[in-house]
Amino acid sequence: MNDTFNLQRFGFLFKKTIMERPLQLLGIMALSLIATLTIFSISVYLNHWKDAHVLSFAWGYVGGGIILSSVIFSYFNTNAGGAAYLTLPASSFEKWFCGVLISGVLFTVVFLLFFRLMDTMAIAIYHNNLDKTTADYKHLYNSANIFPFDDRQVQFDYYVFLNFAGASLLGSLYFNKANFIKTAMVIIALFAFMMGVNWLIARMFFSNVNSAFPYLSVGLQIGNEYRNINVSPEAEKRFTACLKYVVPVILWLTAYIRLREKEI
């Protein structure tokens, strides 16, 4: 018996994970899509296409993904649930991979498909309803376009999703009860700590610090003048690469290690 990964066993686990709590998992996915549609519809109604795309994508994808990641390992709410999950004959890798597949991959695919469908339909309806005889027809027509998934803003959302959904997944394995709130509090505390330490370090070098953003910039107020000192483009590139790739990998992999070492 392969004790790390067996496709048939993984299939049983995947089916069991979805079918055991269909309301919870599919319900959260459905709610995310409904929230996306609602934000999108309101923004479109107000004729703000850019906002419709950016806001609905960010809230639906990032918000839904974070919530889904926080419940994927919610077996540990009770000792009995946790024990049943840990003693289920599947490897820790399979259990982790199943969680990642549902909260990371499956949710992303479902969301993107839904978003593209919603966007295409809304734009088609909008274009069809435009009066072709008006002078600003072309301008109005071009104001609504399909939101490209390689847009800079979407890419930013992907990275935010990877970081925060990863943190949420990891938090659910550290905190057995109210894991969502506790994880959020830890993240806020961590940010506050980083900002505070960064501020103190900046104050060691400059006497007139107005603002300081960790790793990236320091804002100085000299009389009425305000100036930003930024790190070099190379250093900024390294920092963003770290946020895009290194931190998410650390978070998602630590979740695996934590699951393997989990005791209840």
Place this chain on the structure above:
Amino acid sequence: MIRFDNLSFGYSRNKLLYRNLNLTIKNGSIYGLLGKNGAGKSTLLKNMAGTLFPVDGNITINGMQPQKRKPSFLSGIYYIPEDVYVPALTVRKYKNLFAPFYPQFNSDSFYQYLKELEVNVDSKLNRLSFGQQKKFVIAFALACNTPVLLMDEPTNGLDIPSKSQFRKLIASVMNDDRIILISTHQVRDLENMIDNIIIVDNGDILLHEPVGNITGKLCFKTVSEIPAGANVLYQERSLHGSAIVIENTKGEDSKLNLEHLFNGIVENPSLSKKIFETA
């Protein structure tokens, strides 16, 4: 076979519950793990199931280490915690989703056990009473036919007929390759069922003996007057005299009273140790 080699466990490294514990549990026996509330019975079971890890030392179950939680290990062991977990599924759906993980699962036996335990198979599991849920999990665990079955307070929440049915079922599924370990503080529930007794208290194994040895070394009887010079492990006043547990120096036959044995061992560990070491 389950082996504990110098096992130490504690919820904090500074305060160990078990220290250098050595214990061997052999196949083909039903073990009763007895102890007061908080004595460490559940902790021991959790270490065996791999949901808690030893601080030091080793546990091996049929040659495998529980803390690695390998599927090949987990498919050969079933652990029923004191509070059971059941999802919002029907019996049939639960079976379809969970049974494939256990290669030896027997569907016919499963429905037979459910029938014998009088579990309603048509309703959703989360709508059953606690006792019904517990009986469902017991039936499922027995049908999995795992070589090792660990049960933590399985009779908690069961009504009197179900306790009796539980005993019959356990006896019926026992074979020479299996180990069934039942932890309880309700010692009467295990009477006439177990063939080995382990008593734990404050992280110590106070007794680990086959039932046959116990009745060979101890005598359980009710007397009007305690025999002179007897090593009395336990005595309790009753309507008909005094129920006593004494050292069996004359080779008398008597019926094991688990409750009196338990009280005697826990209240008088030094004398019991002396009796079981020397007799």
